[in-house]
Amino acid sequence: MFYIYCPYCQEHREEEEFHAAGQAHIARPADPDNCTDEEWGDYLYFRKNPRGLHHEMWVHAAGCRKFFNMTRDTQSYEIKEVYKMGEQPQIVSEQDSIARGTA
Amino acid sequence: MSDVTNVEASSPVQAGEQAAKPQVAVMNLLAGEGPRADSPLAHAELGAIAKQSDAKGGVCLQELKLLGHLVLRGDPNNQSFVAGVTKVLGVALPAALKTEVIGELSVHWVSPDEWLLIMPAKQAFQLERELRAELTGHYAIVNVSGGQTVLRLTGPDVDKVLCKSTPYDVHERNFPVGKVVTSVFAKSQAVISRSGEEAWDLVVRRSFADYLWLWLQDASAEYGLQIKG
Amino acid sequence: MxxxxxxxxxxxxxxxxxxxxxxxxxxxxxxxxxxxxxxxxxxxxxxxxxxxxxxxxxxxxxxxxxxxxxxxxxxxxxxxxxxxxxxxxxxxxxxxxxxxxxxxxxxxxxxxxxxxxxxxxxxxxxxxxxxxMYPQSMWDTYEKxxxxxxGLGRSPRENDPDIYDHINQHVDVMIVGGGAAGLAAALSASRSGARVILADEQAELGGSLLHASESIDGRPASEWAAEVIAQLEACDNVQLLPRSTVNGYHDHNFLTIHQRCTDHLLDCAPIGQARQRMHRVRAKWVVLATGAHERPLVFANNDVPGCMLASAVTTYIKRYSVVPGERLVLMTTNDSAYQAAFDWAESGRFVVAIVDTRAHPGGDVIDEANRRGLKVIAGSAVIEVKGSKRVTGVSVSAINQLGDKALGPVKHLTCDTVASSGGWSPAVHLSCHTGSRPVWRDDVIGFVPGNSQQKQLTAGAINGTAALSTCLQEGFQAGREAAINAGFDTVPSISLPKVDERHIGAAMALFHIPHSKPTSRAPKQFVDFQTDVTAAGIEIATREGYESIEHVKRYTAMGFGTDQGKLGNINGMAIAAKSMNKTIPETGTTIFRPNYTPVTFGAVAGRHCGELFDPKRYSAMHSWHLKNGALFEDVGLWKRPWYFPQAGESMQESLNRECKAAREGVAILDASTLGKIDIQGKDAREFLGRIYTNAWAKLAIGKCRYGLMCGEDGMVFDDGVTACLADDHFVMTTTTGGAARVLEWLELYHQTEWPEMEVYFNTVTDQWSTMTISGPNSRKLLSELTGDIDLSRDAFKFMDWHEGTVAGVPARVFRISFTGELSFEVNVPANYGLYVWEKVFEHGAKYNLTPYGTETMHILRAEKGFIIAGQDTDGSVTPIDLGMDWCVSNQKPYSYIGKRGMNREDCLRKNRKQLVGLKTKRSDVVIPEGSQAVADPNEPVPMTMLGHITSSYYSACLGRSIAMGMIRDGFERMGQTVYYPQPDGSVIEAEICSPIFLDPKGERQNV
Missing domain, CATH: 3.10.20.440 (2Fe-2S iron-sulphur cluster binding domain, sarcosine oxidase, alpha subunit, N-terminal domain)
Structure with missing residues (x-):
């Protein structure tokens, strides 16, 4: 049972109040109609399953109904940070930072 | 899902720009004297139970029925919205997890862009009109007076009943008088506010009211439950 | 007796x-x-x-x-x-x-x-x-x-009369274990003002202090414990929970405590009291002071009744005043077990011998044994027990210093009790629950808690600490540290009491006592008593190639009992390590999962059972439905009227009557449970266009429109009618079961994709009571109840809505139809729902107004070929597959949700399954829903399946059965015959047709 800090309610709440809403930072293609089937398939179906740091979306379903992002260690279940929609994570895995070119 | 990719587009109303009045259908949802209104717990006949109910008991339950409930949505960073609401209500909108009480009106924070206003039923339409007259730009008001009800719990053992019902920490160090949270309550949800040391209000949805009434009777049984009509 | x-x-x-x-x-x-x-x-x-x-x-x-x-x-x-x-x-x-x-x-x-x-x-x-394993078909027989x-015990066949409940708790410091270290931790944490819970599984707090031989500050340890408990009881900020097992230590310092409230009082709890209570505790910091379990030694026939743990002997004598035998032989690898012999002797019974495996034991206890005149046989071991239903004697032999060889000669001692001690295994169970792996320590001869992700401290014997004074010191320290870590800065330190204790000599790391015969030939040497795993069994497992300790565990079943191998696991690992010529740390350990001890189903369920198992949601008219004999159907959490049987009617007869009333007279449905979402904002219209598959740009004020919602994959997931109340104001309806999901879906897109759009969504499902009045007489009936709404055909057109009053109550009336008849959907604030419903019936009597439920609603809509999202769709169906092309716009500038998905190659291909109507050859046969369609019923199994039935009913109005179903290439197969083989071997023959069985031109609703 996680204990999750809601960045909108600004305090920790029990996991029962939240729903997990999948991987974060998947942008909807700007022009879906001109995506190839493969690009659209990647957007729709392909998700990371990292051992370690993962960025995911949660929604405070039984609370303020706001979506937010969370960086979580999938091994230890430690929540490293939560941040609002539109914000970027402060904590990223080495692999991700290389991929982003910010390493 | 996704990132916000074009945040710059979501700028609030620019100063000096003439914000439009939203075009909405406003309706007085209160009938005249003729039609009978039934609260969500009308079928439980709490008034009749109250007459037979033991005056002792660690928990006292009362349905504050048929009040006016308005949901107010708006951006707290929008100065014009905040000023307009403050002007009409006479107080500023409460910040996160706070309740403001002004006479018969209570204003509960629900979400960063949502407040619940509870007042006598007859004032709801008037207040909605006053707010709409004052406010411009992007906001919303929804009258949900028929969709929810208030259960007031008082007594020395209420905190224990709450501990059985919600995973939220109701200890006075975490939940002082004047605080409000929306949380899980049994297998439903409630807006829980503390109005006194031993006084709590639950705002619950109409369709779940009977379930929560059963739940509260059960959870209170060991302390003794008194019903107030 | x-x-x-x-x-x-x-x-x-x-x-x-x-x-x-x-x-x-x-x-x-x-x-x-x-x-x-x-x-x-x-x-x-x-x-x-x-x-x-x-x-x-x-x-x-x-x-x-x-x-x-x-x-x-x-x-x-x-x-x-x-x-x-x-x-x-x-x-x-x-x-x-x-x-x-x-x-x-x-x-x-x-x-x-x-x-x-x-x-x-x-x-x-x-x-x-x-x-x-084989043959599988025989497993049932074997299993019986x-x-x-x-005989693993049995559950009751009658309802449990007791109640069990849950309580949520939040604390600064949670202390697990009420022994010396736990009490010390609680005492120091309590002084800070922190909220503290101390839980212990025993009836009395105090743990080993209750029978300890040591004195604290010159008094018996139990007196010190009593005083500390009294102090803690007086603290408002401390909750003491005896009889409460902390069974699970979960993520982020969440613990579950199983409290047995009345199990010690009666067979059944006193009325009004919970028998057991599950505490769900969120703790800022946790102190594990769970102590240690004594390990028995593994020797031949070590399971014969009369073989016990040395510490258990002490506990029975000192706490319960019970000496479990007459003549004791004690075998030990360490000093602590000597106390059992001393207690035995003090009880006036005979200690035959203390058999110490160490060649040169040297602690204070040896001197004391000598002083007491007890016989100590050093460098030796009990290699075998005699007796079957009770110990009758033992064989004792000298052993080598490594402890792997019995050197002989074998001596026989007569006794009825054998106490053994192989040292102490720290109770690391809870620390393992969150994934922390225990660490072996040679000096402890046991595993201690490893690094943890949790905000967790440990104190006392769980750390391998043996001396009482050190346990107390660790407890005081951990309690103080936990309180400070939890944010309390003034934590007075407590001075350590003076403990009078013995000097402890070094213990010997020995687990498996050698026999004069090889293990495989010796009498059984039990490791895990509950699953009957022997030393020889573990050796076989390693010989057969199971090298990982996890595999050895699964192969032998070691640790799989309800005791989770608390006594046997370490011995088993030691034996496995030895037989593989590895050390114990190299072999590693299995770890423990919740729960520490078995938990009753009652405690798991709490009050979420019976009437309170799940919320039941009711509409404002529910009491009327009850009074009028409705039977109910569960739709999501809602209780919806299913049908309203009259005396003597079969279900089908009721449905026939209700359907006919809707088609020929007037009938009414409580549709309050449909999800309703109020949408306000200048971008509301654009938002609808992005979320629905059809066009919304031109929907005029006062008009309603049906819409389909798809996922990004192009598959239908919900539908409903949305009305334009004003330019910036709409009200959307959703399916009953989909209401919460659709609202979250709208919020998801608004909050993550299109936050710039000015729109607010609010649920108004509970705010409005909705009654659908349907049938040729619906206009006449409704006109009696409203004076301010012109219901005439031209003033109030199909798919219009009007505001006004019904029975004097403010109302929004929609002229929409899910039945195909002239139909008005009346929405009133739910406080007036029952009142208006009653008024409608007062006026409806003369029209024989008939209430109908969900089943009739299903039949009426199926006659018209209207889909129900979630029944006729299953997440694999596009609007095109449903034949609903008319509800898909290709003109909208924004690539709405579902558009791209619908145009994937797979969605465009031929040969997809499509929704069609099906008419059985025999008009009275109703095809069971879910039946699979085949082209040739004589094809050998596995047959080629063409699709399945999604909806199927008997239609009284048509005088025949009707069905809808998915058929591969269905649109191309109109008029063809398909077959539905049934489990009983029969085959139902049906013809593919349009799903619109009644009034294909829609004339009935346009009157």
Whole structure:
């Protein structure tokens, strides 16, 4: 049972109040109609399953109904940070930072 | 899902720009004297139970029925919205997890862009009109007076009943008088506010009211439950 | 019966309160303060069960949660049966009834025991895998025999009369364990003002202090404990929970505590009291002071009743005043066990010998043994026990210093009790629950908690700490640190009391006592008593190639009992390590999962059972439905009227009557449960265009439109009618079951994709009561109830909505139709829902207004070919597959949700399954929903399946059955015949047709 800090309610709440809403930072293609089937398939179906740091979306379903992002260690279940929609994570895995070119 | 990719587009109303009045259908949802209104717990006949109910008991339950409930949505960073609401209500909108009480009106924070206003039923339409007259730009008001009800719990053992019902920490160090949270309550949800040391209000949805009434009777049984009509 | 083994004085039992209880049908006496185990031992009951695999007689071996043998079936009545109760933890009460769990037909005489004894290798490890895997068809037969013989306890066949509940708690410091370290931690944490819970599984707090030989500040340790407990009880910020097992330590310092509130009082809890309570605790910091379990030694026939843990002997004597035998042989690898012999001797019974495996034991206890005149045999071990239903003697042999060889000569000693101690295993269970792996320490000869992700401290014997003074010191320190870490800055430190304790000599790391014969030939040397795993079995497992300790565990079943191998696991790992020539840390350990001890289903369920199992949602008109005889259907959490039977009617007759009323007269449906979402904002219209598949740009104020919602994959997931209330204001309806999901879906897109859009969504599902008045007479009826809404055909067109009053109540009336008839959907604030409904019936009587439920609604809409999202769709169906192209726009500038998905190659291909109507050849046959369609019913199995039935009913209005279903290439197959083979071998023949069975031009609703 996680204990999750809601960045909108600004305090920790029990996991029962939240729903997990999948991987974060998947942008909807700007022009879906001109995506190839493969690009659209990647957007729709392909998700990371990292051992370690993962960025995911949660929604405070039984609370303020706001979506937010969370960086979580999938091994230890430690929540490293939560941040609002539109914000970027402060904590990223080495692999991700290389991929982003910010390493 | 996704990132916000074009945040710059979501700028609030620019100063000096003439914000439009939203075009909405406003309706007085209160009938005249003729039609009978039934609260969500009308079928439980709490008034009749109250007459037979033991005056002792660690928990006292009362349905504050048929009040006016308005949901107010708006951006707290929008100065014009905040000023307009403050002007009409006479107080500023409460910040996160706070309740403001002004006479018969209570204003509960629900979400960063949502407040619940509870007042006598007859004032709801008037207040909605006053707010709409004052406010411009992007906001919303929804009258949900028929969709929810208030259960007031008082007594020395209420905190224990709450501990059985919600995973939220109701200890006075975490939940002082004047605080409000929306949380899980049994297998439903409630807006829980503390109005006194031993006084709590639950705002619950109409369709779940009977379930929560059963739940509260059960959870209170060991302390003794008194019903107030 | 007399309590032959009960001493006349001493102990913590209350001799003024004698209690009577029944074990295996026989009455016994005990005292208040006894456990079932102590009372059985007091009465000289040796056999408390039969072993799982070999059916050997077994006796009480331990005095706490680690007990593997004395696992009883409890309960005086059928309804109060509880399986798997540890006799060592169950407190005695007057009238308690229990019996052995294992043992068929009886524990004293057991046919399986003969088999077990006769063939030593009758059931080698892996027996179940090897013997019973094939043929699979025989497993049922095997299983019955095995289950019967194994007898793992049984659940009651009647409803449990007791209640169980849950309570949520939040604390600064959670202390697990109420022994010396736990009490010390609680005391220091409490001084900070922190909110503290101290939980302990025993009836009395104090742990080993209750029988310790040491003195604290010159007084017996138990007096110090009593004083500390009294101090803690006086603190408002401290909750003491005895009889409360912390069974699970979950992520982010969430703990579950299983409190047994009345199990010690009566067979069934007093009225109004919860029998057990589950505390769900969120703690800022946790102090684990869970202590340690003594390890028995593994030697031949070490399971014969009379073999016990040394510490258990002490506990029974000092706490319960019970000496479980006459003549004791103690075998030990360490100093702590000597206390058992001292206590035995002080009780006036005979200590035959202390057999110490160490060649040169050297602690204070050796001097004390000499002073007491007790015989110590050093450098030796009990290699074998004699006896079957009770120990009759032991074979003692000298052993080498490595402890792997019996050197002889073998001496025989006569005794009836063998106490053994291989040292102490820290109780690391809880620290393992969150994934932390324990770490071996040679100096402790045991695993201690490893690094943890949790905000967790440990104190006392769990750290391998043996000395009482150090345990107290660690406790004080951990309690203080936890409070400081939890944010309390003023935590007064407590000065350590003076403890008078012995000097402890070094222990020997020995687990498996060598026999003069090789392990495989020696009598059985038990490692795990509950699953009958022997040293030889573990050696076989490693010989057969199971090298990982996790595999050894699974192959042998070691640790799989309800005791989770608390006694046996470390010994088993040591034996596996030795047989692989590895060290224990190299071999590693298995880790423990919740729960620490078994938890009743009642405690897991709490009050979420019976009437309170799940919320039942009701509309404002529910009381009317009840009064009028409705039967109900569950739709999501809602209770919706299913149909309204009249006296003597069959279900089909009711449905026929309700359908006809809607088609020929007037009928009414409570549609309040449909999801309703109020949408306000200048971008509301654009938002609808992006979320629905059809166009919304031109929907005028006062108009309604039906919309389909798809996922990004192009598959339909919800539908409903949305009305334009004003330019910036809409109200959307959703399916009853989809309401919450759709609202979250709208919020998801608004909050993550299009936050710039100015729109707010609010649920108004509960705000409005909705009644659908349908049928040729609906206009006439409604016109009697409203004066301000012009209901005429031209003033109030199909798909219009009007505001006004109905029965004097503010209302929004929609002229929409899910039945195909002239139909008005009246929405009033829910406070007036029942009132308006009643008024409609007052006026409706003369039109024979008929209430109908969901089943009739389904038939009426199916006659019209209207889909129900979630019934006719299953997440694999596009609007095109449904034949609803008319509801898909290709003109919208924004690539709405579902558009791209619908245009994937796979969605455009030929040969997709499509929704069609199906008419059975025999008009009275209703095809069961879910039936699979085939082209050729004579095709050999597996047949080529073309699709399945999604909706199927008998239509009274059409005088025949109707169905809708998916058929591969269905649109192209109109008029063709398909077959639906049934489980009974029959085949239903049907013709593919349009799903619109009635009024294809839609004239009925346009009157």
């Amino acid at each position: 007399t309590q032959n083994n009960r001493l006349s004085s001493g102990g913590r039992i209350d001799r003024s309160q004698p209690l009577t209880f029944t074990f295996n049908g026989k009455q016994y006496q005990g005292f208040k303060g006894d456990t079932v185990a102590s009372a059985l031992l007091a009465n000289g009951v040796d056999i408390v069960g039969r072993s799982f695999k070999y059916s050997r007689p077994r006796g009480v071996i331990a005095a706490g949660a680690e007990e593997p043998n004395a696992i009883l079936q409890m309960g005086a009545t059928e309804a109060t049966q509880v399986p798997n109760v540890r006799a060592t933890q169950q407190e005695l009460f007057d009238g308690l009834v229990c019996q052995v769990t294992n043992g068929w037909p009886s524990a004293e005489f057991d046919v399986m025991g003969l088999v077990g004894k006769a063939g030593g290798s009758f059931m080698p490890p892996g027996f179940y895998y090897k013997t019973f 025999c095995i289950r019967k013989a194994a």
